[in-house]
Amino acid sequence: MNFELTKEQQMLKEMVRDFAEKEIKPYAQELDETSEFRHETFKKMAELGLMGIPFPEEYGGVGGDTISYAIAVEEIGKACGGTGLSYAAAISLGASPIYYFGTEEQKQEWLVPMAKGETLGSFGLTEPNAGSDAGGTRTKAVLDGDEYVINGEKCWITNAGYARQIIVTAVTGKREDGKNIVSAIIVPSDTPGVTISCNYDKMGVRGSNTCEIVLDNVRVPKENLLGDSKKGFSQFLFTLDGGRISIAALAVGIAQASLEKALQYAKERQQFGKSISKFQAIQFKLADMATEVELARTLVHKAAWLKDQGKPFGKEAAMAKLFASETSFRAANQAIQIHGGYGYMREYDVERYLRDAKLLEIGEGTSEIQRLVIARHLGC
Numbered sequence: 214m215n216f217e218l219t220k221e222q223q224m225l226k227e228m229v230r231d232f233a234e235k236e237i238k239p240y241a242q243e244l245d246e247t248s249e250f251r252h253e254t255f256k257k258m259a260e261l262g263l264m265g266i267p268f269p270e271e272y273g274g275v276g277g278d279t280i281s282y283a284i285a286v287e288e289i290g291k292a293c294g295g296t297g298l299s300y301a302a303a304i305s306l307g308a309s310p311i312y313y314f315g316t317e318e319q320k321q322e323w324l325v326p327m328a329k330g331e332t333l334g335s336f337g338l339t340e341p342n343a344g345s346d347a348g349g350t351r352t353k354a355v356l357d358g359d360e361y362v363i364n365g366e367k368c369w370i371t372n373a374g375y376a377r378q379i380i381v382t383a384v385t386g387k388r389e390d391g392k393n394i395v396s397a398i399i400v401p402s403d404t405p406g407v408t409i410s411c412n413y414d415k416m417g418v419r420g421s422n423t424c425e426i427v428l429d430n431v432r433v434p435k436e437n438l439l440g441d442s443k444k445g446f447s448q449f450l451f452t453l454d455g456g457r458i459s460i461a462a463l464a465v466g467i468a469q470a471s472l473e474k475a476l477q478y479a480k481e482r483q484q485f486g487k488s489i490s491k492f493q494a495i496q497f498k499l500a501d502m503a504t505e506v507e508l509a510r511t512l513v514h515k516a517a518w519l520k521d522q523g524k525p526f527g528k529e530a531a532m533a534k535l536f537a538s539e540t541s542f543r544a545a546n547q548a549i550q551i552h553g554g555y556g557y558m559r560e561y562d563v564e565r566y567l568r569d570a571k572l573l574e575i576g577e578g579t580s581e582i583q584r585l586v587i588a589r590h591l592g593c
């Protein structure tokens with residue numbers, strides 16, 4: 214067993230950390246205030262090859278592993294939670310399903326430009342009445358000659374306002390046991406009948422683009438079906454398992470940022486004639502934060518390593534996502550506590566960390582759903 218990063222992974226970590234410090238962190242507060250998506254950042258990430266880390270070179274990527282991808286998400290998320298979410302969603306939800314399940318033509322058409330960072334993609338699963346219960350999808354896709362005709366509505370879809378295409382889940386039929394067959398279909402966002410509006414006023418991750426999508430008699434060629442129509446459900450469960458590793462990595466990034474800010478502040482702040490870091494009550498908070506961050510990161514890297522080895526990783530991805538997101542929220546909360554009244558003010562980053570971290574306990578499966586997934590793996 215070897216817990217050390219490889220030379221390549223270490224170099225990537227340093228490169229992304231340096232980039233995030235210079236090109237992402239300085240804009241984090243502004244994006245939080247304006248709720249704007251910063252295109253420039255994604256252009257620069259593309260130039261560094263970051264948009265294609267986990268994809269092979271033949272598909273425009275750089276042929277990295279999942280651990281490298283998790284390292285990049287952590288460093289980007291440490292600088293700005295919203296940018297981290299958009300980055301993770303672009304790769305895990307926009308591009309990865311096409312890499313996992315797409316035909317060669319689909320990969321050339323849609324994956325290659327995404328991996329090169331020329332375009333972004335989205336994944337539209339959630340609907341107003343189907344969140345955790347994704348099997349309750351109401352969007353329908355009916356085959357009419359050589360085309361699918363899609364009708365329905367999706368909500369809270371990350372990056373959709375800037376996506377060239379959206380992978381949409383839709384009911385395409387019924388199984389023998391009467392349950393719906395849910396398939397995934399690639400819908401170019403400029404197809405007539407697609408309306409995308411991005412007017413949500415979010416609590417956190419405000420630098421990330423989040424949209425509502427209405428599909429009104431949207432026609433796409435039947436070749437846009439992604440993977441096996443009958444296995445759409447298991448395909449997106451696999452996609453979400455992978456995505457959970459990246460959300461967990463993002464959580465580690467925010468937790469690490471909280472720890473560093475709190476430690477720095479505790480050393481500087483003087484009360485009762487000494488720095489507050491000399492009080493055991495503050496030291497214990499910092500010690501707990503550091504321990505949990507270390508544990509969360511180890512879980513993330515283990516889940517990523519299992520995925521890279523081609524071994525089952527669903528349970529570990531759910532554990533990593535559950536533990537890291539809750540760690541992130543606790544760490545941000547303690548960072549505010551250590552900052553006292555200053556921590557409650559917007560100009561100090563820690564209150565933003567708390568708002569950003571909260572999303573991670575909800576998106577890509579709530580903490581309750583992660584516990585259900587883990588319990589199922591235990592045989593409950």
Ligand SMILES: Cc1cc2nc3c(=O)[nH]c(=O)nc-3n(C[C@H](O)[C@H](O)[C@H](O)COP(=O)(O)OP(=O)(O)OC[C@H]3O[C@@H](n4cnc5c(N)ncnc54)[C@H](O)[C@@H]3O)c2cc1C
Nearest residue numbers: 336337338339344345346369370371575576577578579581
């Ligand atoms: C900023 C943001 C970005 C997002 N990006 C995307 C995206 O790109 N693509 C996409 O498809 N979706 C996206 N989502 C949607 C997200 O994945 C869902 O919000 C999430 O899966 C939860 O669904 P829900 O909000 O409908 O909550 P619900 O499913 O209605 O859950 C409400 C509460 O009930 C609990 N609950 C539900 N079922 C059970 C159960 N069986 N047992 C115990 N408790 C249960 C939940 O844990 C939760 O606490 C995004 C959401 C946000 C806020």
